[in-house]
Amino acid sequence: GAGVSQSPSNKVTEKGKDVELRCDPISGHTALYWYRQSLGQGLEFLIYFQGNSAPDKSGLPSDRFSAERTGGSVSTLTIQRTQQEDSAVYLCASSQDRAGTDTQYFGPGTRLTVL
Amino acid sequence: GDSVTQMEGPVTLSEEAFLTINCTYTATGYPSLFWYVQYPGEGLQLLLKATKADDKGSNKGFEATYRKETTSFHLEKGSVQVSDSAVYFCALSEVGAQKLVFGQGTRLTINP
Numbered sequence: 508g509a510g511v512s513q514s515p516s517n518k519v520t521e522k523g524k525d526v527e528l529r530c531d532p533i534s535g536h537t538a539l540y541w542y543r544q545s546l547g548q549g550l551e552f553l554i555y556f557q558g559n560s561a562p563d564k565s566g567l568p569s570d571r572f573s574a575e576r577t578g579g580s581v582s583t584l585t586i587q588r589t590q591q592e593d594s595a596v597y598l599c600a601s602s603q604d605r606a607g608t609d610t611q612y613f614g615p616g617t618r619l620t621v622l
Numbered sequence: 623g624d625s626v627t628q629m630e631g632p633v634t635l636s637e638e639a640f641l642t643i644n645c646t647y648t649a650t651g652y653p654s655l656f657w658y659v660q661y662p663g664e665g666l667q668l669l670l671k672a673t674k675a676d677d678k679g680s681n682k683g684f685e686a687t688y689r690k691e692t693t694s695f696h697l698e699k700g701s702v703q704v705s706d707s708a709v710y711f712c713a714l715s716e717v718g719a720q721k722l723v724f725g726q727g728t729r730l731t732i733n734p
Contacts, residue, residue, distance in 0.1 A: 538720060540722075542722070549726045549727060550711060550713075550724035550727070551724075552722065552723070555720055557720070563721065566721065598665070598666065602720070610668050610671070611668075612668075613658075613665045613666040613667065614665060615664075615665045616665060
């Protein structure tokens with residue numbers, strides 16, 4: 508079956524612009540995660556959605572970052588007023604989330620470059 | 623907070639050599655432990671996992687044992703291949719906190 512898909516695969520933007528990154532999780536997976544992979548910070552958790560529960564936003568680095576998940580499926584990560592330090596690969600993952608042991612399946616990522 | 627520490631890379635070995643990548647963790651509870659691998663040009667994928675003390679995860683000839691007494695989850699393979707060249711990430715997730723906490727990654731290169 509289809510895996511986690513993300514779009515766009517690459518995004519180049521100018522400092523100060525807003526960007527939207529999209530994630531389509533595996534069908535039937537109730538949990539969805541966003542992570543960021545950057546040279547300086549490694550792989551960091553950003554936000555976690557599970558069903559209709561309030562999302563865990565504890566990893567979002569600033570209030571310029573927000574995410575939503577519509578209809579329990581597709582998610583969009585929005586970065587407002589982008590800064591050069593936002594340049595990174597943004598990874599989305601999904602899982603069945605029956606427990607913390609469930610395997611998270613990762614998408615190919617969106618490489619964001621802020622000029 | 624929770625953290626994972628991996629051995630510094632990069633690691634370069636010859637084909638058929640024995641591999642160990644060290645991983646230790648700090649956690650308040652009893653986490654699940656994972657090794658993820660990122661092959662060149664590909665996304666992160668789960669290599670193996672262990673959910674409780676003394677469990678051994680294994681896959682593709684790789685093994686790791688959950689050692690609670692030393693808070694470690696070292697990755698081993700008896701005979702590496704060129705196709706094992708990749709970046710390896712150790713990670714944990716606490717019970718009730720589903721997010722993964724990753725180590726910094728170890729780049730492995732296997733020469734023929």
